[in-house]
Amino acid sequence: xxxxxxxxxxxxxxxxxxxxxxxxxxxxxxxxxxxxxxxxxxxxxxxxxxxxxxxxxxxxxxxxxxxxxxxxxxxxxxxxxxxxxxxxxxxxxxxxxxxxxxxxxxxxxxxxxxxxxxxxxxxxxxxxxxxxxxxxxxxxxxxxxxxxxxxxxxxxxxxxxxxxxxxxxxxxxxxxxxxxxxxxxxxxxxxxxxxxxxxxxxxxxxxxxxxxxxxxxxxxxxxxxxxxxxxxxxxxxxxxxxxxxxxxxxxxxxxxxxxxxxxxxxxxxxxxxxxxxxxxxxxxxxxxxxxxxxxxxxxxxxxxxxxxxxxxxxxxxxxxxxxxxxxxx
Ligand code: SF4
Numbered sequence: 001x002x003x004x005x006x007x008x009x010x011x012x013x014x015x016x017x018x019x020x021x022x023x024x025x026x027x028x029x030x031x032x033x034x035x036x037x038x039x040x041x042x043x044x045x046x047x048x049x050x051x052x053x054x055x056x057x058x059x060x061x062x063x064x065x066x067x068x069x070x071x072x073x074x075x076x077x078x079x080x081x082x083x084x085x086x087x088x089x090x091x092x093x094x095x096x097x098x099x100x101x102x103x104x105x106x107x108x109x110x111x112x113x114x115x116x117x118x119x120x121x122x123x124x125x126x127x128x129x130x131x132x133x134x135x136x137x138x139x140x141x142x143x144x145x146x147x148x149x150x151x152x153x154x155x156x157x158x159x160x161x162x163x164x165x166x167x168x169x170x171x172x173x174x175x176x177x178x179x180x181x182x183x184x185x186x187x188x189x190x191x192x193x194x195x196x197x198x199x200x201x202x203x204x205x206x207x208x209x210x211x212x213x214x215x216x217x218x219x220x221x222x223x224x225x226x227x228x229x230x231x232x233x234x235x236x237x238x239x240x241x242x243x244x245x246x247x248x249x250x251x252x253x254x255x256x257x258x259x260x261x262x263x264x265x266x267x268x269x270x271x272x273x274x275x276x277x278x279x280x281x282x283x284x285x286x287x288x289x290x291x292x293x294x295x296x297x298x299x300x301x302x303x304x305x306x307x308x309x310x311x312x313x314x315x316x317x318x319x320x321x322x323x324x325x326x327x328x329x
Contacts (some may be wrong), residue, residue: 020127024106024210024277038243038278041271046282048307049268054084062133063085069129071122074141074312079109079272082313093312094126094173095138096159097152101175103141105212107202107239110143111273118148123155127162127214130170136318137323138163139198141175146214151177153185160192171195171323173235175311181219185228190230195323196226196263197246198235200311201256203287204248209256210277211242221259228260233322237311243280253295262301263318266291 006162029092066073074095075083087094098119102262130138140159145152156176164170173196179185203219220236228234236256240249256264266288271279288305295303302318 002328015197021189036280037281039282041274041278043279046113046284046307048285051082051272051308052084052088054087056088058090059084059087060092062092064096065129065132065140066092069125071095071125071129074110077110080310081270081308082310086313089314090239091135092131092133094129095141095143096122096126097142097145099143099154102146103144103212103214105202105215106213106277107211107242107269107272109276111186114147115143115145116273117215120155120158123159123162126159127166130163131166135167135170135316137171137173137319138167139175139312139315141200141312142177142316144177147182150177151182151185152278153179153188156189157192160189160194164193173198173315175200178215178219178223181216181222186223186226190227190232191207194234195233195234196319197224198237198263198311199223199227200237201252202237202239203242204244204252206239206248208242212240221255224256225259233263233319234259234261235263235265235311235318236261237267237309239269240266240283240291241281242269249291250294250317253291253300254298257295257299262322264295264300264303264305264307265309265311265313265318266295266303267313268307 021174072095074093075086077095077099098115098117099111100113100115101110102114126140142152142156156174160172160174163170172194174189174194175198178199199220201220203211206218208215224234224236236254268283269279271277285307288307292303292305301322304314304318
């Protein structure tokens with residue numbers, strides 16, 4: 001997930017934004033010969049993937065706050081299955097820099113297109129909304145804005161500083177794009193002092209060309225490594241069930257821990273639409289448990305692993321004992 005925010009000043013009508021109508025499903029079939037047939041589109045979800053239905057007073061309050069603050073959330077834009085549970089706990093992941101992403105990843109439900117607006121009032125509204133939410137730990141993400149000179153890094157920095165000022169008791173986790181490997185833009189974000197730097201690997205190296213075609217496996221490793229070298233707690237996540245095999249998962253977990261990543265999330269890939277990549281298999285809860293044990297055995301400090309786990313799922317619990325000013329400058 002590499003995503004961001006919008007507002008009333010964000011004129012959707014003026015955008016050339018369109019949903020990603022690329023048939024990622026056909027691309028997958030061409031690239032994955034001999035790796036088994038994917039599940040059909042109408043495959044019935046196993047019982048362990050049934051999530052809480054949104055509703056209730058706390059859910060409604062979260063919904064109203066997001067609306068009145070004119071913000072986007074990745075919970076909605078990425079069709080997260082945990083929305084009912086998280087919003088009922090009065091937690092949400094705000095997505096900054098608009099709701100139109102310049103990348104077209106094969107798994108992601110966020111709109112792909114060419115954004116034309118930059119909402120410079122957004123950092124203030126994010127900070128005010130998070131102040132009302134009164135979270136001990138907030139996760140903020142963004143869409144990729146590859147058309148901007150700095151990839152949106154200056155808005156990221158302004159957002160982190162505004163939240164720090166308004167919510168001094170809240171630890172801040174940022175789930176950022178890769179800024180196309182322009183490391184001075186990464187430094188702009190890090191200079192603002194988030195507590196946890198999260199950037200998702202999403203999948204194993206062989207599948208990058210269909211899962212996240214504009215990203216690079218090595219570049220993601222380098223980003224995480226650079227943030228760790230500057231003293232930040234780093235975090236990443238993978239989706240399972242999108243076509244990878246067991247050896248590939250194991251090697252990827254080893255590659256990631258070798259660059260100092262401390263927090264890992266593993267969850268089941270779910271297909272947002274017929275145009276997105278197919279699901280290859282349902283990963284059973286017992287397998288997620290085995291990967292958790294494996295991850296802890298090779299050096300991760302925290303592994304959140306389960307069918308419905310997403311980057312920001314129970315992120316407050318994952319950060320316990322790891323932030324405490326670590327990474328602040
Ligand atoms: S897991 Fe993250 S993206 Fe999904 S609903 Fe919860 S906070 Fe939102």
